[in-house]
Amino acid sequence: MKEITSIDQLAIFGHEPMYKEPLYVGRPNIGSQSGFIQRVNDILERRWLTNNGPYVVEFENKICNMIGVRHCVAVCNATIGLEILFRALELTGEVILPSFTFIATAHALRNQDVTPVFCDIDPKTHNIDPEKVVPLITRKTSAILGVHVWGNACEISNLDEIAKLYQVKLLFDAAHAFGCSHHGSMIGTFGDAEVFSFHATKYLNSIEGGAIVTNNDELAEKLRLMRNFGFSGYDNVVHLGTNAKMTEMSAAMGITNLEFAHDFISVNFQNYHLYRESLESIPGIRILAYDEKEHNNYHYVIIEIDDSRAGIDRDTLMKILHAENIIARRYFYPGCHRMEPYRSMYPNFDQSLPETDGLVKKVMSLPNGTSITPNDVKTVSSLIGFAIRNAAEIRVKLLEREKKLTYQSNLDRYVFPNPTSIHYQDEVGV
Numbered sequence: 001m002k003e004i005t006s007i008d009q010l011a012i013f014g015h016e017p018m019y020k021e022p023l024y025v026g027r028p029n030i031g032s033q034s035g036f037i038q039r040v041n042d043i044l045e046r047r048w049l050t051n052n053g054p055y056v057v058e059f060e061n062k063i064c065n066m067i068g069v070r071h072c073v074a075v076c077n078a079t080i081g082l083e084i085l086f087r088a089l090e091l092t093g094e095v096i097l098p099s100f101t102f103i104a105t106a107h108a109l110r111n112q113d114v115t116p117v118f119c120d121i122d123p124k125t126h127n128i129d130p131e132k133v134v135p136l137i138t139r140k141t142s143a144i145l146g147v148h149v150w151g152n153a154c155e156i157s158n159l160d161e162i163a164k165l166y167q168v169k170l171l172f173d174a175a176h177a178f179g180c181s182h183h184g185s186m187i188g189t190f191g192d193a194e195v196f197s198f199h200a201t202k203y204l205n206s207i208e209g210g211a212i213v214t215n216n217d218e219l220a221e222k223l224r225l226m227r228n229f230g231f232s233g234y235d236n237v238v239h240l241g242t243n244a245k246m247t248e249m250s251a252a253m254g255i256t257n258l259e260f261a262h263d264f265i266s267v268n269f270q271n272y273h274l275y276r277e278s279l280e281s282i283p284g285i286r287i288l289a290y291d292e293k294e295h296n297n298y299h300y301v302i303i304e305i306d307d308s309r310a311g312i313d314r315d316t317l318m319k320i321l322h323a324e325n326i327i328a329r330r331y332f333y334p335g336c337h338r339m340e341p342y343r344s345m346y347p348n349f350d351q352s353l354p355e356t357d358g359l360v361k362k363v364m365s366l367p368n369g370t371s372i373t374p375n376d377v378k379t380v381s382s383l384i385g386f387a388i389r390n391a392a393e394i395r396v397k398l399l400e401r402e403k404k405l406t407y408q409s410n411l412d413r414y415v416f417p418n419p420t421s422i423h424y425q426d427e428v429g430v
């Protein structure tokens with residue numbers, strides 16, 4: 001494990017970074033390179049590359065069996081999956097969703113001319129707060145769209161009650177939640193439909209990819225038509241559609257990785273627990289917990305930095321880590337409501353999402369996955385501990401450096417006047 005003993009050894013102050021190669025959040029898990037290559041060879045020999053090929057069908061069936069859902073419609077990515085789902089359900093008007101999500105959740109609605117209405121979150125879980133949903137419901141509301149952030153399930157039964165009471169659809173962006181459960185049932189079986197992401201950065205990837213899962217036969221049939229331009233057999237288009245198909249290459253990667261899903265979880269689990277042990281006692285750090293009674297993929301290691309206790313704020317800590325080539329991320333800063341086109345649409349959201357606004361300032365995602373070793377976890381954790389223990393000294397040194405830089409840049413910007421071009425007051429008009 002690499003350890004730092006004095007603040008002069010920090011890369012932010014000019015020392016060599018701890019890592020030559022960056023340590024990323026979201027480095028893809030790749031189960032078996034040879035297993036994947038073998039499937040790629042099959043694809044090439046079969047010359048069946050896309051359009052509902054055998055690997056896509058196999059991938060879909062495996063997902064249905066794994067999570068216990070009737071239909072899985074594999075798609076090219078979760079964003080398009082969300083979009084065709086919204087269109088299939090003919091959502092109109094407004095949909096209530098958290099602002100604390102990846103921008104794709106909001107864009108997928110807006111791209112269908114549906115207005116995203118941002119709801120605040122429960123700061124303990126980072127998920128949409130059902131109590132705050134009800135006041136946002138209007139006659140225009142057509143759905144509630146929960147996001148199982150970090151794979152932790154939303155308060156599904158409360159949201160379900162609200163959706164039934166107001167007769168609106170209940171959908172879940174389950175991009176993070178493949179392999180996770182809620183009250184013993186797998187995510188993917190709740191609401192009218194849920195959407196997984198199999199993007200390269202997800203716990204289980206199909207390079208790019210996603211899947212819409214539902215127990216609604218009619219909806220599934222519609223989605224299958226819509227992902228393939230609305231074609232029902234040769235020369236017969238029966239529905240408006242698009243190209244949302246998953247390729248055989250993607251399905252081959254998905255199936256290969258499914259065979260190693262337990263191994264990925266076991267690495268994530270060990271790393272997550274090691275992070276917990278190492279970070280738990282550091283003042284000002286809270287590590288987001290997973291409910292160990294449930295299935296979790298433990299893909300995201302999320303910490304919150306309380307700067308009043310840690311003595312250092314999240315952004316400074318992140319700069320320290322980045323300088324060492326530890327590329328921690330501040331997902332989902334600054335919140336969808338503060339990004340375009342939403343910040344222009346809703347200038348008043350400035351005050352109405354206090355929990356989201358508070359969280360985006362302190363949350364940080366740490367590297368996890370099969371490319372992260374226990375040694376890396378110890379190194380990252382000990383660096384965070386070191387930065388917090390030495391916060392006061394680091395702050396002073398950063399401030400001094402900033403002053404020096406400001407002074408230098410003022411000097412650089414200052415244009416010394418050419419004495420011949422100086423006109424004094426009493427010369428004007430002469």
Ligand code: T4K
Pocket residue numbers: 024025026027028077078079080101102104105147173175176197198199200201209210327331
């Ligand atoms: N809903 C939610 C709640 C989501 O989080 C997402 C996606 C979606 C919907 C939409 O799902 P998709 O349409 O993507 O299926 C990343 C991912 O691109 C995005 O899929 C994900 N959420 C989001 C949370 O994270 P960025 O902008 O952070 O990506 P990027 O390129 O910075 O990659 C993250 C890190 O991963 C990099 O620092 C390097 C590493 N990396 C990445 C790739 C692609 C690799 O090492 N190898 C790779 O191949 O969005």
